[in-house]
Amino acid sequence: MAETLPRLRLDPADPLAGLGGFASVALEIGFGGGEHALAEIAAHPEVALIACEVYANGIASLLGRLVPEGGEAGAPLPPHLRLWDGDARIVLRAVPEASLARVFLLFPDPWPKARHAKRRFVHPENLPLIAGALCPGGEWRIATDDPTYQAWVAETLAAQRFFAPAAPMTMRPPDWAPTRYEAKALKAGRTPLYWSLRRV
Numbered sequence: 001m002a003e004t005l006p007r008l009r010l011d012p013a014d015p016l017a018g019l020g021g022f023a024s025v026a027l028e029i030g031f032g033g034g035e036h037a038l039a040e041i042a043a044h045p046e047v048a049l050i051a052c053e054v055y056a057n058g059i060a061s062l063l064g065r066l067v068p069e070g071g072e073a074g075a076p077l078p079p080h081l082r083l084w085d086g087d088a089r090i091v092l093r094a095v096p097e098a099s100l101a102r103v104f105l106l107f108p109d110p111w112p113k114a115r116h117a118k119r120r121f122v123h124p125e126n127l128p129l130i131a132g133a134l135c136p137g138g139e140w141r142i143a144t145d146d147p148t149y150q151a152w153v154a155e156t157l158a159a160q161r162f163f164a165p166a167a168p169m170t171m172r173p174p175d176w177a178p179t180r181y182e183a184k185a186l187k188a189g190r191t192p193l194y195w196s197l198r199r200v
């Protein structure tokens with residue numbers, strides 16, 4: 001965390017610094033242990049990924065898979081990866097308008113109690129932020145296994161104008177990498193839903 005994270009950390013004052021040569025830029029909100037982020041950078045070396053996570057153990061887990069022990073300060077790092085160890089909304093506010101091709105929100109914390117609904121990432125207050133950062137035609141991928149959150153996503157999407165209406169899928173499309181929370185949900189017998197939304 002002390003040596004490798006600063007080498008990858010995004011600068012909110014210049015969030016796309018060094019990423020101009022890539023075909024497009026994607027953002028992952030809450031990468032957890034980093035399984036999906038690592039799969040994305042391996043599958044798409046031409047696409048830059050800004051991966052955000054507030055949970056220190058998650059960040060440490062991703063860093064541990066990126067660099068071998070002893071290579072923290074000097075091992076080569078993927079040129080198309082930036083990390084943000086804070087609230088993803090800070091990045092969404094910092095990036096230029098319409099600069100992202102894709103946003104991933106996979107298995108966000110569900111906050112199932114109604115009195116905590118304001119903490120859910122899919123929220124009418126956050127939609128303009130995500131929509132503003134995405135380019136026209138850009139994709140927002142959402143997955144959740146929590147029934148309350150599934151209904152909440154459907155209700156929130158039905159009441160907005162930024163994304164074209166799209167029914168959720170019950171199977172993860174083949175080009176989406178799996179995550180640890182998805183594996184937990186499937187093991188527990190829950191059925192995740194997957195939305196692929198297009199910015200109007």
Ligand SMILES: C[S@@+](CC[C@H](N)C(=O)[O-])C[C@H]1O[C@@H](n2cnc3c(N)ncnc32)[C@H](O)[C@@H]1O
Pocket residue numbers: 029030031032033052053054055058086087088089106107108109179180181182
């Ligand atoms: C339930 S976990 C899912 C992790 C991973 N996406 C997966 O599917 O395995 C949700 C993660 O989102 C992170 N998170 C919650 N709010 C966030 C925010 N505003 N910005 C960045 N990360 C956030 C949490 O720390 C947590 O690790």
